[in-house]
Amino acid sequence: MKALVLEEKxxxxxxxxxxxxxxxxxxxxxxIKLHTVGICGSDVHYYTHGGTGVFQVKAxxxxxxxxxxxxxxIGAEVTSLKVGDRVCMExxxxxxxxxxxxxxxxxxxxxxxxxxxxxxxxxxxxxxxxPADFSYKLPDNVSFAEAAMVEPLAVxxxxxxxxxxxxxxxxxxxxxxxxGLVTALSxxxxxxxxxxxxxxxxxKLELAAxxxxxxxxxxxxxxxxxxxxxxxxxxxxxxxxxxxxxxAGAQGVFDPLSPGGRVVFIGSQVHPIHxxxxxxxVREARVEHVFRYAHVFPRCVAMLSSGAIxxxxxxxxxFDFDESVRAFEIAASAAKGEVKMQIALPQ
Ligand SMILES: [Zn+2]
Numbered sequence: 001m002k003a004l005v006l007e008e009k010x011x012x013x014x015x016x017x018x019x020x021x022x023x024x025x026x027x028x029x030x031x032i033k034l035h036t037v038g039i040c041g042s043d044v045h046y047y048t049h050g051g052t053g054v055f056q057v058k059a060x061x062x063x064x065x066x067x068x069x070x071x072x073x074i075g076a077e078v079t080s081l082k083v084g085d086r087v088c089m090e091x092x093x094x095x096x097x098x099x100x101x102x103x104x105x106x107x108x109x110x111x112x113x114x115x116x117x118x119x120x121x122x123x124x125x126x127x128x129x130x131p132a133d134f135s136y137k138l139p140d141n142v143s144f145a146e147a148a149m150v151e152p153l154a155v156x157x158x159x160x161x162x163x164x165x166x167x168x169x170x171x172x173x174x175x176x177x178x179x180g181l182v183t184a185l186s187x188x189x190x191x192x193x194x195x196x197x198x199x200x201x202x203x204k205l206e207l208a209a210x211x212x213x214x215x216x217x218x219x220x221x222x223x224x225x226x227x228x229x230x231x232x233x234x235x236x237x238x239x240x241x242x243x244x245x246x247x248a249g250a251q252g253v254f255d256p257l258s259p260g261g262r263v264v265f266i267g268s269q270v271h272p273i274h275x276x277x278x279x280x281x282v283r284e285a286r287v288e289h290v291f292r293y294a295h296v297f298p299r300c301v302a303m304l305s306s307g308a309i310x311x312x313x314x315x316x317x318x319f320d321f322d323e324s325v326r327a328f329e330i331a332a333s334a335a336k337g338e339v340k341m342q343i344a345l346p347q
Pocket of ligand 1: 040041042065066151152
């Protein structure tokens with residue numbers, strides 16, 4: 001089938017790619033015709049760097065893991081879905097019998113197979129076979145484009161869950177990329193009274209400010225901790241969500257944090273980053289880390305359907321499948337003001 005293939009670092013092609021072995025429908029699987037696939041920072045990073053950390057692209061790999069589509073065939077034992085159902089899919093398939101999965105921590109199962117993470121292929125292709133248990137039926141009022149945002153949104157919802165947001169908390173999100181913005185939306189939906197978002201891109205901050213009770217801070221011009229402390233009567237924010245993965249972000253993470261506050265590290269790091277344990281200690285800060293998400297897709301779908309969260313403003317551009325290579329070139333250029341770009345497959 002025709003797929004968007006990362007041949008090697010900086011070389012993409014839209015070509016016929018044989019993946020029959022992956023396409024056998026098991027009794028608990030569904031076959032899904034892909035509709036919309038979002039471009040993730042990790043896809044772009046594989047394209048521009050050929051890998052991230054322990055995951056290196058050693059053979060041609062299909063990109064894409066933020067997806068929605070329509071069920072076109074069901075396995076013999078599937079009862080939760082039927083042909084014609086619209087779905088979004090959780091891209092990581094854990095080993096159901098692993099110790100981590102049995103503990104409920106299936107996202108950190110070392111054996112998890114995750115789309116577009118070498119050597120597992122992604123879904124920028126016409127169809128995919130996926131476990132029914134990791135495919136979630138969409139209500140009529142959630143579009144395919146919104147549904148393809150569930151994957152990144154799940155990261156924000158998982159982070160807000162880990163932070164144990166309480167009604168009226170004030171939070172800071174460092175970084176206004178797609179993950180920063182879905183984290184801000186999740187923090188507001190979880191009950192935060194106000195969320196500060198920091199970045200150096202005015203266009204992204206302008207968008208952030210329109211998403212709810214969100215106050216932008218441009219750290220190219222403003223000193224972050226000083227702004228936050230001034231706005232909170234010297235107390236600081238109860239929660240800091242670090243979504244930049246940048247060493248400077250990590251370095252300053254405790255300065256705007258209130259006594260007894262929580263910090264959640266979300267952004268992935270290109271190089272090891274460090275934080276000041278002494279500053280964490282005097283605040284008795286609780287530090288959490290998230291890796292992807294677990295158990296949150298149904299919550300995300302429910303919030304999109306009820307209107308508790310609106311991700312539509314984050315989708316800034318949509319390309320046809322035939323324009324996929326160009327879409328990635330634009331994504332790799334870090335075009336100003338672009339948040340989430342998506343690719344629509346032919347139906
Ligand atoms: Zn993603």
